[in-house]
Amino acid sequence: MEENTPPHESPQENTPENSPELPQEVSHETPQELPKEMHQEVVQTAAPDSPLEAVEKAEKSANKKDMMKRLAMVLAISYGVTLLFVIVWAFAVGTNPIGLFNVLPLSQAGFGNFLMMIFNILIGLIVLVALGISGVGFLKSMLAPKTDLAAKKKHSKLALYSGIAFFILAIIWLVGLVLLTPRLVTEQRFSSPIITSPANPIGLTAPIEVIFDAGSVPIDPGVYEVLSYSWDFGDGSSGNGEQVAHRYTKKAEGDGLYTVTLSLNYMDIKSGEQFTGDFVTEVGIQNELVAAVFSALPGSGEVPLTVKFDATASYDPDGEIINYEWDFDGDGRYDDGEGVKSEYEFTQEGNFDVSLRVTDNNGEFNVSTFTVEAGSVGGMRAIISSDVPEGDPYYVGEKYEFTGELSQIRDGVIKKYSWDFGDGTKVQSRNTSHTFEKAGDFDLTLTVENSDGDEDVTLLEILVLEEGTAPQGDIQASTLSGPVPLTVVFDGTGSQDPDDDITDFEWDFDGDGTVDDSGDKVSHTYEEQGVFNATLFVTDSTGITDETTVSIEAGAQGIIGRVEVDSNNGEVPHTVRFDASASTYKDGSIVSYEYDFGDGSDIYIGGSSVTYKYNEVGTFSASVTVVGADGLRNTAPIQIVVRPVALTACFTVNIDNGSAPIFLSVDPSCSQGTIDSYRWEFGDGEISFDRKPDVHNYTETGVYTIHLEVTSSEGIVDNFEKSITVN
Known part of the structure; x- marks a missing residue:
């Protein structure tokens, strides 16, 4: 193998002098004859890569x-x-x-x-x-x-x-x-199929009415039949129907959002199987509208007439009022006065619409208007007098007396009195009577004429109502007795109205017949000793007024009985917690508390607080007598009003839309109060006086209005109606 050794491994033997000449073929064939293993070894040990x-x-x-x-x-x-x-x-x-x-x-x-x-x-x-x-x-x-x-x-x-x-x-x-x-x-x-008006129900200002429409709910009418639409508006109110409207009066607690739920009851047309489904949307109340309230004293008189205006009763439920602006001349520009109180002199005759604009810290504003009547010093003036106090409503079917004898004329005499009651009735007489046959707003005019043919006309706006629509006042007092000076907070927010539209709260703290303050929540300090009747007058948008009274006892220093209750007005059965712990005895100690609940039950002797349940309707004069260690006694009275459950007509139906024949069942179980009688009208001429009539059959197509009238033993009436469609 020596002849096959690569030349570079033996450099000394390859010199020209001593190296034998290699055969030519060996020189050319050596790389091809190397074994595979030796070739790989040569590559691995080779010098660095060439360029x-x-x-x-x-x-x-x-x-x-x-x-x-x-x-x-x-x-x-x-x-x-x-x-x-x-x-x-x-x-x-x-x-x-x-x-x-x-x-x-x-x-x-x-x-x-x-x-x-x-x-x-x-x-x-x-x-x-x-x-x-x-x-x-x-x-x-x-x-x-x-x-x-x-x-x-x-x-x-x-x-x-x-x-x-x-x-x-x-x-x-x-x-x-x-x-x-x-x-x-x-x-x-806003991904709900419920359509609302306004379209974006978020960021609204109360009070506001929102319309809900379930017409876009994804129910195939060829497969299913909708039996009922039930709405929960998220504020404790509910409604029925495919399209409903609801009025929101205040913000919801927390984030201001009301969750509105539509519960749909529908049926498979082929199988008859019934299903329920819920759809949800939200209504957001961002702000509550500021309330503009003011008084004008006097509201009428002869020119020159100076009127004092007071807007202290204005309030903002969720903020503060930052600006009060007045328009006294009715030109629409609020540039005649600023501030909570203002004064203006009317030098010309006529009726002037005085407007107050209040603005809150959110930039929201509201306007209230009052008409000041400035009359003439002399000449002729028509004056209407009625047996109904000014501002009170009239009622359908009642006979009322009217007179024009207080009309005035400086020179001559009034020869002619002409009445127009606004309902088509016209009379010529100084004195007359009239009965309104239907509810509504009517403009009663009296025209007086002298011997020269000169005339003067006056107008009286009359509101005629059906019976049973008056509001009901409710007073909650922070305390009913105590030593002077005695500060009492009066709360009238529990007052109710069937139409839910109480507009005015006026207070007389001392029973002298003069309005001392206004607003749903006020306070007053009694500086003198005595028993005072505090009265609340509530008025709704139709002008109907109701009053309720509580007694406040401001006593001298010494042993003083004081009692507070968590609720002095409610529906039967009504549970009241009496708390006399605020009673004091400056010169001694209180050893016992005697409770008289005012309903004929025995006197209860116990501690400084007790809870009692009233099971009967009525007004009860309760009291707590505190007894000192020396035998001195002092009694703190309190009035408890227990009302019957409010009469409310209501009923549900098993179906409100379908193809003839329809077999309708009605259920008045949702009605409330002590109901003495029921009267049903089914819209097709049929009438029933049963509480829950038998199934009613509709065979003809059309829209039928079902009407329920309920009556209490006291003669109070309430109505409810619902429409069904027969295809």
């Missing part, structure tokens, strides 16, 4: 890097285009019936949330990857040998570029969260 091999390796590495860059660019562009397409499609197909959220089993809001989740996952992963690469590059740069400048530079660039990418992507992620999340929440809130 050509280094260039080839560099080109391969560059090509590989270029391919990776292109692949990354393709993936980035694909991801960006796909994401952009999904976002544009999702938010542009709101009116497209073949939108993505209609193809998938998701609502539009649900799809929006799904899209947001995908967005967060994808960009979150990319941000984390960028952060990881930046961190790895930074660590490698720090750990690389100081002498390896190329490695440090390479890893530093990697950390820098990855950090920039992380920062940019993090900003995009944050902007996406800020811009998209509120939009998705809003879309989720």
Whole structure:
């Protein structure tokens, strides 16, 4: 094998002087005859790559890097285009019936949330990857040998570029969260099929009426038949029907949102199987309207007439009033006065509409108007007098007396009195009587004429009502007795009205017949000793007034009995907690409390507080007598009013829409109060006096109004009606 040894392994034997001449064929064939193993060993132990091999390796590495860059660019562009397409499609197909959220089993809001989740996952992963690469590059740069400048530079660039990418992507992620999340929440809130008017029921100002329409509820009329629509308005009120209206008077507690629920009862037309489903929307009350209330004293008189105006009764339920503006001349510009109180002199005859505009801290405002009547000093003046006090309503079927004998004339005499009652009745007489046959607003005019043919006309606005629609006042007093000076907080917010529209609360604290304050919640300090009757007058929008009274005892110093109750007015059965712990004895000690509940029960001797249940309707004069160790006694009275359950007519039906024949069942179980009689009208001429009539059959198509009238033993009447459609 010596002849096959490569020349470079024996350099000393290959000199020209002592090296034998090798055969030509051996020199050419040696590489081909080497064994495979020896060839591999030669390659492995060979010298560094030749320049050509280094260039080839560099080109391969560059090509590989270029391919990776292109692949990354393709993936980035694909991801960006796909994401952009999904976002544009999702938010542009709101009116497209073949939108993505209609193809998938998701609502539009649900799809929006799904899209947001995908967005967060994808960009979150990319941000984390960028952060990881930046961190790895930074660590490698720090750990690389100081002498390896190329490695440090390479890893530093990697950390820098990855950090920039992380920062940019993090900003995009944050902007996406800020811009998209509120939009998705809003879309989720309004994704209900319930249609409302106003269309956006969020951010409203109370009081406001909102109309709810269930006409777009996704029920296929070819498969199902809707039997009933039941609404829960979220404020304790409810309604029935496909389209209903509800008036919100105040903000909801907490976030101001009322959750409105529609409960749908529907039936499979083929099988007859019944189903129920609930749909929900929200109503948001952002603000409660400020109330503009003022008094004018005097409200009428002869010119020149000076009137004092006082707006202290104005209030803002959820803020504060920052501006009071007055318009005394009726020109629509509130530039005639400012401040809570103002004064104005009317020098000309006529009726002047004085308006007050109050503005709260939210920029919301409200306006109230009062008509001042400025009359003439002399000449002729028509004056209407009636047996009904001014401002009180008239009632259908009642006979009323009217006279014009108080009309005035300076020179001559009144020759003619002409009455027009506004309902088609006209009379010529100084005195007359009239009975209104229907409810409504009527303008009663009296025209007086002298011998020269001169006339003067006056108008009286008359409100005619059906019986049983008056409001009912309720007083809650913080205390009913105590030593002077005695401060009492009066609360009239428990007052009720069948139409839920009480407009005025006026208070007479000392029973002298003069209104001392106004507002649903007021306070008064009694400086003198005595028993005072505090009276609340409540008036609704129709002008009907009701009054209720409580007695306040302001006593001298010494042993003083004081009693407070958690509720002195309620429906039977009514539970009251009496608390006499505020009773005092300046010069001694109280040893016992004697309770007289005013209903005939025995006197109860106990501690400073006790709870008692009234099971009968009536007004009870209760009292607590405190007894001192020396035998001195003092009694604190309190009045407890127990009302019957308010009479309310109500009924439900088993079906309100269907094809003839319809077999209708009515159920008055939701009616309240002590009902003495029922009267049903079914809209087709049929009448029933049963509490729960038998099934009623409708065979003819049409819309029928079912009317229920309930009457109590006291003669109080309430009505309720509902319509059904027979196809």
